[in-house]
Amino acid sequence: MKRIPLTVWLTLEVFAATWASSSFAEDNVLNMTQGVTQISEEVYHLHMLIFYICCAIALVVFGAMFYSIYKHRKSKGAVAAHFHESTKVEIVWTVIPIIILIAMAIPATKTLLAMEDTSQSDLTVKITGSQWKWHYSYFEQDIEFFSLLATTQNQIDGIEAKGAHYLLEVDNPLVLPINRKIRFLLTSDDVIHSWWVPDFAVKKDTIPGFINEAWTKIDKPGVYRGQCAELCGRAHGFMPIVVHAMAEDEYDVWLEGKKAELALAKQQAVDALSSELSMEELMQIGETIYVERCAVCHQGNGEGIPGAFPAIKGSKIATGDIDVHIDTIVNGRAGTAMQAFANQLTEQEIAAVITYQRNGFENNTGDVVQASDINSFNTPSQGSKEGQ
Amino acid sequence: MKTSTPQNEKSSPVADADLSRANSSIALDHEEHHAPKGLARWVFSTNHKDIGTLYLWFSFIMFLTGGAMAMIIRAELFQPGLQLVEPHFFNQMTTVHGLIMVFGAVMPAFTGLANWMIPMMIGAPDMALPRMNNLSFWILPFAFAILIASLFTEGGGPDFGWTFYAPLSTTYGPDSTALFVFSVHIMGISSIMGAINVIVTIVNMRAPGMTWFKMPMFVWTWLITAFLLIAVMPVLAGAVTMVLTDKYFGTSFFDAAGGGDPVMFQHIFWFFGHPEVYIMILPSFGIISAIIPAFSGKKLFGYHSMVYATCSIALLSFLVWAHHMFTTGMPVFAELFFMYCTMLIAVPTGVKVFNWVATMWRGAMTFETPMLFAIAFIVLFTIGGFSGLMLAIVPADFQYHDTYFVVAHFHYVLVSGAVFSIMAAAYYWLPKWTGHMYDQRLSLWHFWCSIISVNVLFFPMHFLGLAGMPRRIPDYAIQFADVNQIVSIGGFAFGLSQLIFLWLVIKCIRGGEKVGAKPWQRAEGLEWTVPSPAPHHTFSTPPKVD
Numbered sequence: 001m002k003r004i005p006l007t008v009w010l011t012l013e014v015f016a017a018t019w020a021s022s023s024f025a026e027d028n029v030l031n032m033t034q035g036v037t038q039i040s041e042e043v044y045h046l047h048m049l050i051f052y053i054c055c056a057i058a059l060v061v062f063g064a065m066f067y068s069i070y071k072h073r074k075s076k077g078a079v080a081a082h083f084h085e086s087t088k089v090e091i092v093w094t095v096i097p098i099i100i101l102i103a104m105a106i107p108a109t110k111t112l113l114a115m116e117d118t119s120q121s122d123l124t125v126k127i128t129g130s131q132w133k134w135h136y137s138y139f140e141q142d143i144e145f146f147s148l149l150a151t152t153q154n155q156i157d158g159i160e161a162k163g164a165h166y167l168l169e170v171d172n173p174l175v176l177p178i179n180r181k182i183r184f185l186l187t188s189d190d191v192i193h194s195w196w197v198p199d200f201a202v203k204k205d206t207i208p209g210f211i212n213e214a215w216t217k218i219d220k221p222g223v224y225r226g227q228c229a230e231l232c233g234r235a236h237g238f239m240p241i242v243v244h245a246m247a248e249d250e251y252d253v254w255l256e257g258k259k260a261e262l263a264l265a266k267q268q269a270v271d272a273l274s275s276e277l278s279m280e281e282l283m284q285i286g287e288t289i290y291v292e293r294c295a296v297c298h299q300g301n302g303e304g305i306p307g308a309f310p311a312i313k314g315s316k317i318a319t320g321d322i323d324v325h326i327d328t329i330v331n332g333r334a335g336t337a338m339q340a341f342a343n344q345l346t347e348q349e350i351a352a353v354i355t356y357q358r359n360g361f362e363n364n365t366g367d368v369v370q371a372s373d374i375n376s377f378n379t380p381s382q383g384s385k386e387g388q
Numbered sequence: 389m390k391t392s393t394p395q396n397e398k399s400s401p402v403a404d405a406d407l408s409r410a411n412s413s414i415a416l417d418h419e420e421h422h423a424p425k426g427l428a429r430w431v432f433s434t435n436h437k438d439i440g441t442l443y444l445w446f447s448f449i450m451f452l453t454g455g456a457m458a459m460i461i462r463a464e465l466f467q468p469g470l471q472l473v474e475p476h477f478f479n480q481m482t483t484v485h486g487l488i489m490v491f492g493a494v495m496p497a498f499t500g501l502a503n504w505m506i507p508m509m510i511g512a513p514d515m516a517l518p519r520m521n522n523l524s525f526w527i528l529p530f531a532f533a534i535l536i537a538s539l540f541t542e543g544g545g546p547d548f549g550w551t552f553y554a555p556l557s558t559t560y561g562p563d564s565t566a567l568f569v570f571s572v573h574i575m576g577i578s579s580i581m582g583a584i585n586v587i588v589t590i591v592n593m594r595a596p597g598m599t600w601f602k603m604p605m606f607v608w609t610w611l612i613t614a615f616l617l618i619a620v621m622p623v624l625a626g627a628v629t630m631v632l633t634d635k636y637f638g639t640s641f642f643d644a645a646g647g648g649d650p651v652m653f654q655h656i657f658w659f660f661g662h663p664e665v666y667i668m669i670l671p672s673f674g675i676i677s678a679i680i681p682a683f684s685g686k687k688l689f690g691y692h693s694m695v696y697a698t699c700s701i702a703l704l705s706f707l708v709w710a711h712h713m714f715t716t717g718m719p720v721f722a723e724l725f726f727m728y729c730t731m732l733i734a735v736p737t738g739v740k741v742f743n744w745v746a747t748m749w750r751g752a753m754t755f756e757t758p759m760l761f762a763i764a765f766i767v768l769f770t771i772g773g774f775s776g777l778m779l780a781i782v783p784a785d786f787q788y789h790d791t792y793f794v795v796a797h798f799h800y801v802l803v804s805g806a807v808f809s810i811m812a813a814a815y816y817w818l819p820k821w822t823g824h825m826y827d828q829r830l831s832l833w834h835f836w837c838s839i840i841s842v843n844v845l846f847f848p849m850h851f852l853g854l855a856g857m858p859r860r861i862p863d864y865a866i867q868f869a870d871v872n873q874i875v876s877i878g879g880f881a882f883g884l885s886q887l888i889f890l891w892l893v894i895k896c897i898r899g900g901e902k903v904g905a906k907p908w909q910r911a912e913g914l915e916w917t918v919p920s921p922a923p924h925h926t927f928s929t930p931p932k933v934d
Contacts, residue, residue: 029871032855046784047781047787050781057774058770058774064745065767068751072750072751074685074753080751080752081686081751082687083686090693101731101732101734101735104731105728105731108782108783113720156470162468164866167468168865194715194789194790196790203715203790204717205717207716207717210649227856229791231549231556231859232556234479235475236860237858237861237863337560
């Protein structure tokens, strides 16, 4: 049959493409990144080593097969031989692969042992995943903050043009110093997430109720981006990770600045407790918070997704007892996807969003909730927060 | 293998025809006496060929259904941004696509082939437990009706991935999770019944002289597959039951707050899940081991080592489950253990590939469509094997895990592996099933369209994964846009190509060039000793094999 050379050609083409991909080594649009840590570089070289070994094996095996397909065909007058076993050959092609595998296993084991050695770290950052944001807490520094997707919904919906870092940008990036061994402690508040920054070759699951460890030591300052790698629900594709790696002196400046920023925010939150906002102001702040934090589940129109996420519009909580409403938002609902917002928002923001929920979406209860109402609300979770 | 019935290599066409007449006259007697017609024939059938046909059609319908869902996924991923579907629905599509393809398309297709071919290959008149055979098929449509119906409930169907990791599937799962659990239970019961039937048939109903080491490889691989099924389907049943009680009855198997462990779910799931992977590939090895010799004109090279390799793959499959879980934070000792065991699987798998190549070596090959698909299988499955080996290397796996590299890997193994072997089997045995040769021109169109599009579809996924695109996301960063577009185009082309196959099969059933008992001159095995189409009842008197 005339078509066979085409089979040969095509399959070789596929194979050649595999082979050729190595020439894209520098370009991480098509290959694994070399990253910016010693470990990530080792991982990259391990990846390439195994890739080349696979290519070599493929060349031999497929080479033999296609030679045979070309030579040993009936249409060329080939007559079938009669052999159908050979203990010697079979031992050879069992032993050779074992030797190759051992050759692969040795460097893999070495790199793995290094990757899992989290001892003697210089600083520790606790990473907590939750639907769908990251929380970073610096040990011994009194710094903690949430990190959320910064890409606008309009970009996602195609109303605005997409930016250069579409879906890979956050409001508060994790800031880390270079040249220091950083230990990560990873956990989750709800489902399993996975914290992945390809440039560090760090990917570790965050598991509710358990703490995982990982580490990195960054060689170059820069901005490194990653994403949640474990399916974690509706907005799994929308919880990126951004790390700013800085020279050590810059990092120290950042630390002081961040501490001052957080202290100021805390002070403002305390000040806000005694201030009363008008309905319009509360509604305005509330809408912003709602879009940022609530709409991902309860939807922009407040109708939720029946059977998955309850509606705000006309709901018993948003139109019923205010205390229940406050409790739901401050402490969350155990055993459901509703998380506690006591740590995530200021009292004023919580008050605003509750006011917004009780008066928007045709709920029109006329209720106005002020920051002081939230503060006077007994929040048992506050105590446990301190204890963490 | 030599048989004493006049069907060995030297048998004359006349002798074949004699036997054909003998068999068909027996068949006619039976049919005249008690063969229901119309719908009743299919609903109440206890005949292995009818049930095999039901399984094969069911799996093909499911293949198209799951394929349609893949088209939705690829359409959404055609460009960055959210265009067509909502992320919540996107997750349901990836989940149900996976469940349908695994439990609805690939597994029933193999069971269908087992039903049709195993009795004819071992010279048995039917499956050992024909009523159970009927039941094991007829509960399947209900399982999938429940699963698909759950998509239309409030809150939607399962959206936690086909691996349904807790607590996403428990505390955070949709209300319809109970439907998912029940449908998986039914699928499991069906598979277990099918597996029991295969084992009992092979152990008890081989024709005189059909000793263990004379059984065709397809029978061997299915026997081992059946044991795997019996070993692990109950584990899956346990996992879904624990999900059910965690979600609805307040237990805490997978909830740390109640003393459970979410990672334990993954251990249980993958203790099922990894052998499951081999359940979906071992019968393929059997098919390829039948086709390659038939079109090379040589006996299968290293038959015994093939059997031993299959057994070792099956045993090793119980020792490697945690290689799906390297990023969960296992102790380093466990990571090393599972890495070494996983790498070890490359040895028996390599033996298989080498044996096939050695079978082709110095043969006298012809390249009919079954052979083309078999060759494509060897090449593309091996590429999937290579990426599997890469994934076994733990440090590199940290970068590959949960990216499109994994998606590329298992689609190479399952689509251009398992599905291509099923296509090869269909072309190989269609003349036996229908009595007609398929339309060869159409079959070549199907083959070439499939092999080109399957690579356009899955090969670039390797690059996406290496460049850092996570799997199971409905939207992605700008740098992945071009490659995703190529992948989607390949996806649509591959989907459409399968319609050629649908048309070809219908055409082949309705007519075509008539074939004799043995349309492939150099094929071996008892199935070629009965006429084509195979009469309703074959081997009512067992043949003698020596």
